[in-house]
Amino acid sequence: MDTLEKKSEKVTKVHEAENVVVRFSGDSGDGMQMTGTQFTDTTAFLGQDLSTFPEFPAEIRAPIGTVAGVSGFQVNFGSKEIYTPGDIFDVLVAMNSAALKTDLPKLKKGGVLIVNTAGFDRKNLNLAHYPEGVNPLEDGSTDDYIVYKIDVTKHVKEALATSGLGNKEIERSKNMFVLGLLFWMFDKSMDYTIGFITEKFAKTPDVMNANITALKAGWNYGDHTEIFTTRFKIDIAKLPAGVYRQITGNHATAIGLICAAEKAGLPLFLGSYPITPASDILHELSKYRGNGVKTFQAEDEIAAVCSAIGGSYAGALGVTTTSGPGLSLKGEAIGLAVITEIPLVIVNVQRGGPSTGLPTKTEQSDLLQAIHGRHGEAPLPVIAASSPADCFEAVYEAARIALEHMTPVIFLSDGYVANGSEPWRFPTGDMLKPINCPLTTENNNPGGKFLPYKRDEKGVRPRTKPGTPGLEHRIGGLEKQNETGNVSYDSVNHEVMTHLRAEKIERIADFIPPAKVDHGKENAKICVLGWGSTYGSITTAVRELTAEGHDVAHVHLRYVNPFPRNLGELLKGFDKVLIPEMNMGQLCQLIRAKYLIPAISYSKVQGLPFAIDELKTRIVETLNSK
Amino acid sequence: MSDIISAPKRTPKDFSSDQDVKWCPGCGDYSILSQVQKVLPDFDTKKENFVFISGIGCSSRFTYYMDTYGIHSIHGRAAAVASGVKVANPELDVWVVSGDGDSISIGGNHFIHLLRRNINIKYLLFNNEIYGLTKGQYSPLSEKGKNTKSSPYGSIDEPFNPMELALGAKATFVARSLDRDPKHQQAMFKRAHEHKGTAFVEIYQNCAVFNDGAFFAYSEKETKKEDALFVEHGKPMIFGNNNDKGIKLDGLNPVVVDISNGVSANDLWIHDERDKTKASLLASLFDAPTMLHHKPRPFGVFYVEDRAVYEDDLTAQIAAVTAKKGKISLDKILSGDKTWIIA
Numbered sequence: 001m002d003t004l005e006k007k008s009e010k011v012t013k014v015h016e017a018e019n020v021v022v023r024f025s026g027d028s029g030d031g032m033q034m035t036g037t038q039f040t041d042t043t044a045f046l047g048q049d050l051s052t053f054p055e056f057p058a059e060i061r062a063p064i065g066t067v068a069g070v071s072g073f074q075v076n077f078g079s080k081e082i083y084t085p086g087d088i089f090d091v092l093v094a095m096n097s098a099a100l101k102t103d104l105p106k107l108k109k110g111g112v113l114i115v116n117t118a119g120f121d122r123k124n125l126n127l128a129h130y131p132e133g134v135n136p137l138e139d140g141s142t143d144d145y146i147v148y149k150i151d152v153t154k155h156v157k158e159a160l161a162t163s164g165l166g167n168k169e170i171e172r173s174k175n176m177f178v179l180g181l182l183f184w185m186f187d188k189s190m191d192y193t194i195g196f197i198t199e200k201f202a203k204t205p206d207v208m209n210a211n212i213t214a215l216k217a218g219w220n221y222g223d224h225t226e227i228f229t230t231r232f233k234i235d236i237a238k239l240p241a242g243v244y245r246q247i248t249g250n251h252a253t254a255i256g257l258i259c260a261a262e263k264a265g266l267p268l269f270l271g272s273y274p275i276t277p278a279s280d281i282l283h284e285l286s287k288y289r290g291n292g293v294k295t296f297q298a299e300d301e302i303a304a305v306c307s308a309i310g311g312s313y314a315g316a317l318g319v320t321t322t323s324g325p326g327l328s329l330k331g332e333a334i335g336l337a338v339i340t341e342i343p344l345v346i347v348n349v350q351r352g353g354p355s356t357g358l359p360t361k362t363e364q365s366d367l368l369q370a371i372h373g374r375h376g377e378a379p380l381p382v383i384a385a386s387s388p389a390d391c392f393e394a395v396y397e398a399a400r401i402a403l404e405h406m407t408p409v410i411f412l413s414d415g416y417v418a419n420g421s422e423p424w425r426f427p428t429g430d431m432l433k434p435i436n437c438p439l440t441t442e443n444n445n446p447g448g449k450f451l452p453y454k455r456d457e458k459g460v461r462p463r464t465k466p467g468t469p470g471l472e473h474r475i476g477g478l479e480k481q482n483e484t485g486n487v488s489y490d491s492v493n494h495e496v497m498t499h500l501r502a503e504k505i506e507r508i509a510d511f512i513p514p515a516k517v518d519h520g521k522e523n524a525k526i527c528v529l530g531w532g533s534t535y536g537s538i539t540t541a542v543r544e545l546t547a548e549g550h551d552v553a554h555v556h557l558r559y560v561n562p563f564p565r566n567l568g569e570l571l572k573g574f575d576k577v578l579i580p581e582m583n584m585g586q587l588c589q590l591i592r593a594k595y596l597i598p599a600i601s602y603s604k605v606q607g608l609p610f611a612i613d614e615l616k617t618r619i620v621e622t623l624n625s626k
Numbered sequence: 627m628s629d630i631i632s633a634p635k636r637t638p639k640d641f642s643s644d645q646d647v648k649w650c651p652g653c654g655d656y657s658i659l660s661q662v663q664k665v666l667p668d669f670d671t672k673k674e675n676f677v678f679i680s681g682i683g684c685s686s687r688f689t690y691y692m693d694t695y696g697i698h699s700i701h702g703r704a705a706a707v708a709s710g711v712k713v714a715n716p717e718l719d720v721w722v723v724s725g726d727g728d729s730i731s732i733g734g735n736h737f738i739h740l741l742r743r744n745i746n747i748k749y750l751l752f753n754n755e756i757y758g759l760t761k762g763q764y765s766p767l768s769e770k771g772k773n774t775k776s777s778p779y780g781s782i783d784e785p786f787n788p789m790e791l792a793l794g795a796k797a798t799f800v801a802r803s804l805d806r807d808p809k810h811q812q813a814m815f816k817r818a819h820e821h822k823g824t825a826f827v828e829i830y831q832n833c834a835v836f837n838d839g840a841f842f843a844y845s846e847k848e849t850k851k852e853d854a855l856f857v858e859h860g861k862p863m864i865f866g867n868n869n870d871k872g873i874k875l876d877g878l879n880p881v882v883v884d885i886s887n888g889v890s891a892n893d894l895w896i897h898d899e900r901d902k903t904k905a906s907l908l909a910s911l912f913d914a915p916t917m918l919h920h921k922p923r924p925f926g927v928f929y930v931e932d933r934a935v936y937e938d939d940l941t942a943q944i945a946a947v948t949a950k951k952g953k954i955s956l957d958k959i960l961s962g963d964k965t966w967i968i969a
Contacts, residue, residue, distance in 0.1 A: 041964065044966065045964075047968055241968055241969055242967070243967050244966050245961060245966075246964070255959050258959055259956055259960070269710065269713070288959075289943055289947035289948070290944070290947045290948045290951040290952060290953055291954055291959075292948075296709070296710065296713055298706065298709075298739075302703060302706065303706035303709070303735070303739065306699065306703040306706035306707045306710065306736075307707065307710030307713070308710060309697075309699075310697075310706070310707040310708060310713075311710040311713065312714075313697060313711055314710070314711045314715040315715060316715075333700060333703065340697070426960045426961060427960060428960065429956030429957050432956075465715075466675065466676075466715070466718050467672075467674055467695075469672070469674040470674070471674075472673070472674060473695070474689050474690050474695070474698065475697055476689065476699065477699065477700055486645060487690060
């Protein structure tokens, strides 16, 4: 709904919307991630729901002005529940020619385009590989949009003329000018960001003042200049009451691990080797020395997982964090944890593969590797996070299952949920599920030697740790005799042990929640089955389709191995099952093999999440097909 | 104060597991196992605090024969597993047992990084200069030209000198011993155990099946006195059938001299364990015993250095951060710094 607002001499059209997608796009050095984060945090504080998608190049500082160097930050916010960062943008901020070239195709027709004209000189146009003499701002390419051309660089220089700062430092404040302008446009308070700047630059008052001045200059520019005729009004969201914070997937993963260790009464040991996009988990956990968290930056991926196995053996919650290539390297050691039956959490933040693939892009293509990627019969549980905040609960579950069932567990996240953020109604410590993993100090075989592989009713062996008198025993990678754990090459024993290890994992299905319909009806004509980070896109698509009258349901899996006990029955109740995945149909293979149903794969491997429109189209097509 | 009541002293048998030892007859591993079991009772460590970690290979079966805690892990990764054990619980007395393929080939990376970090782990390298468990291929410590199953025309690989490698990787304790000298092994294990930091002991170990006699020059009485040089801190370097030869330093050049006529022991190179430059010179005495005019091969503690231990630094950092920031409550970790309320 549009209304007119008259303020002093200026008349502005106020556009009311349920949600708006804003994309900040510029050079890697333009501070777009910071601008986006500040805009997001302010939005969150004002009570709107949101979802973000930062997208940056694989290179740290790709050549300035090139398409390779474009860094983007996308936020979708609104008064309704928001599950994805959005498919297309309502507002695009392009700081240079390369940013416009990259992101204009996804700006909605009639959308708002704000460009920094200083980024459209001949040099920048050349760097973005526009043909000589072509300027997209002048050749009609932007005719379909509401375009605001602003020489941000010039305005910032004027605003900071008396700041005493050098040209380079002044240029660095241009993102704050843009942020101030956006705050005006969306009628958002600058207080949060002013507080942030004051804290961040406390030691350099010149820089602090310059940033605040630039921010306010941006706001005032919007407020006073006649050219701006559109403002947006978005109501606060009707979210469940409670206390919220903003969180990214990697951050949620890190604190989920700390909470699990503390709830289990164990120290946390992380063995990790830096890798995109998982390194932030290592960074975050390294901050918690005061909580006794031991982070060990190992010499390589193999040492990382091996040290975590050693840490776990010594009595800690052993964790290793990595991404695809690292998971490949860790395979043999994970097999050791399988045969020794040692608790271990392996965090795999998936990215595009194979090999180095697309390090900064997202994909779900490690599912089969997680489930099967070891030599020998080496089953283990696999758990996947469906959103940034869900990383907390999912990794907590991974740790709980590892400790309570004495097994390595692979936790799958991906670049999309790891770097994305959303508001989170966080729990308090006492709300977290208890984790029961007692350490044995008594001999379970009175009169004889301790039996390290004698199992309880869940099929789980006792956990002990070195330093416990009287229970000395050896574990290792060779096949072991049932119960005693002594090396055994006996053929029948090997088969027994292989089955015992497999059954232990299968029985975990008794300790996880059943699968349920997330939205729509049981027995709907079509079920959209997803796992992991596709949750936001699928739920939005399915909600919109049911609202439009289609008979569609959504089932989403967190526990990918073992599957919930009722999954087969649940899926057989639908006429059709469509499985969208950011891979070539890996879950689909598993579902077809296990339940013998003609599940249909919808595959996307572009390093990007599913767009809601493309999902809706495919769902309706599948629904209507014979 | 029941802690003061002392338990009866342990015996080697207390450290011997009930598993049958399955090395080949004549294997040098038997002797090393026996010497380790002999020295452990002398150490001021509770039995339950010993942990033996091995990789893969003949020598790595060692852990199964010890009645201690232990992990027979995967090929090359013993140092990495052991690092995790020791860093997670510094109270434990952690030993790595690993062969030359395991340590220097597939596990070379973990080996050098363990030495660099100086984690307080005792590292026993069983060096038989061959791959035994895979039935006889050359190792990265085999001499160039060696005929093996995988090098029927002679290996063309230049071998490492493990002592030089360890010193280059900033090891703080470097020693060499050999399987056929039980007393020397015991002395080296005790010295290694006394050292605070990663203690690297290379043990020449005979593989009776695939590389028999590789080190006999240094262990058999016909040749031992001429070919082996046993060094001790503060003592001159003397060897020879009649203790009639010595090593003198001509600048940085070690020279063999005859001390039976004229040269006094005081003119000889006096071993100084704390001198890294001279430890490197000692490590460089690496002539093949078949070479004409070869110098003797040194045994003993080459080098000792006091340097910060990784897990101590970590413990200190945890204490310092805790003192400064305190332990953050779970509720605080969960809420972070910035929250908002939706009513």
